[in-house]
Amino acid sequence: MPKSVFTLILILFTFAVSAQEKDQVNLVSSEVSFVIKNAGINVDGSMEGLTANILFNPKKPQKGSISGTLDPATIKTGIGMRDKHLKNEDYFDVENYPQIKMQSNSLRKLQGNQYEGLFTLTIKDITREISLPFTVTEENDQFIFDTSFEINRQDFGLGDDSIILSDMVKINIRLTGTP
């Protein structure tokens, strides 16, 4: 590659980043919870250790990007031994896959404070594209991102067929950050 072209790309790239830097949202707090039906009863759980990199400007959502990681070893469902099981290779296999990753490919506005993002979600060694709706509310100079979506746990190799445990898991994420 000729040197000049390379330099050009480099310049453009740096420019693009700096152009967006002012849209950086600094994460203040996060909550990740999920609900799954086990024998007809809702089991609530949570995960911690979220890190996120958010570039978001409500006026130009399509220019933004959201990525984050989550630590599946922090899973809590209220029963210690169940948590331990969820960490082993039948489920999250946290030893080999210490991070759940999410990365937006595109974000767009729907209406009002409602948005939609196409994300790649990586759990263990399985990566799938999911589309998820989210809302962004501004409160006390903070952005609050809220999303709630469902995935099929078996799409990500989380456990086997079960007549007791449902396949669909509902996931709720709330991120609070300062622009």
Added chain:
Amino acid sequence: MKKIKYALAILLPGAALLILLAITSSKKIDIPKTWDMEEIKRFHLHPPNRNVKVKYVPEDIYYNLKEFVLYKNYPLYVKEYEPENYQDSLASLAPEIAVDFSKLVTEEDWIKAGKLVFNMPASLTPANTPLFLDSAFINLTGLEMLPDGEYPYGRYVQTPEGLMRGILSCASCHTKVTEDGELIEGGQGDFIFDRQFGFIVERFSIPIPPDPDGSVVFAPWVDYDERFKKWTSKDQKLALKAIPPGVMVRQGGGVISPIAIPSLFGIKDIKYMDRTGLMKHENIGDLMRYAAFNQGLDMFNKYDDYIPMSGFESHEQITPEEEWSHPFGYANRRYSDEQLYALAKYVYSLEPPENPNKFSAELLERGEVIFAEQGCVTCHPPPLFTNNKLLPATSDFEIPEEDKQELDIFNISVETDPFLAMKTRRGTGYYKVPSLRGAWMREAFFHNGNLASVEDVLDPARLEESYVPTGFKPHDLETMAVKGHPFGLELNKEDKSALVAYIKSL
């Protein structure tokens, strides 16, 4: 119309042929071969130590053994209850073979014959050898008998060699006598065989070798804890006497790890037999093999160079003549395949007694919700109340790759005491999830039967070192934690009673 006639012309002879086939094939029953080496290798699990090579008795040597002869047999009574001249009248009878297996046709025929096999003692001694079976002994040991004084764990057998007293039938260990004196065949056995044996060896100062040197328990790959190495012959007796009803010493586990006796109801749906899942249960032949192994042949499994049956160093030594020295006293005989088939049919036919517990619908509904909320339902799901899976006995057990392919494993340990699964010949590295069906009529819970009730399973106090086990408590420990299975321990009183009620309704 023509078309219909044409179809009939084809269909009618076809149907007739099918009916004919059905009739002829129902006559000829396909009895599985018990000692089929391919099947044995499939159904028998490996010890937790993968380096140990296990060899089973070769087919030809097994089939060369003499078969048990199923003679007609008669009730045994506690001394004071025996009818006058009872033994003499039995001795005057001609020995009679109880079943002609070639004449069995219907399912009911086989089941009826199987009941006789179930009750057929495997170990016989002449009836005139002294017996300690009197009321004093009964009171001392707490043994249950029937209201008319019958001792349902043994039988008299009239043989060509004379009148014999026999024990160690399947019924000896798999019969329960309720407080009302009702006999439940297939219920969790309550014959205190070990306690009785302990009393006898103590009373008559019979020397018995200290385990773990004894062939009942020794596993050559195990490094025993200091606690057991110190055990003397006296410990052995005390250990036997400490074993409560519902728990039993089984060869391979021995006195250092006696085992809760299962109830046999609903066994047809259970995929792994024994607490450690030692034998798979995929077809009726597996149950036949189970019986053959457990009534003597497992003492001849060869673990590297070690054969548990004392005096035997190679399989070639096993002949129809060579006496066995099984401490449980088994004869050197095998069941015929017909006997085992009938036996298995009978075991499958066993029906549990009606559950006398009556709980309100509300309580049971609440209990069912808690059962789900507490996660019990994951391992004990209806309708069997077991997921029929094996769990590693300890988190330290590394599950071998081939097991992941061949076994149905639920990969989390409930961390109950791993000894039986890791350090005995019954060990596999796993415990199965026991079914909770019929828990209402059982009195020994967890694999060693350390707990005597469902309530105790849910009692958090059992996790403390200061706990006094309500079921089996080893003689050399004052107190002991019954650890693991930490589910449902933190419930409030109401929720716990609802959960207990629910379990006792199953």
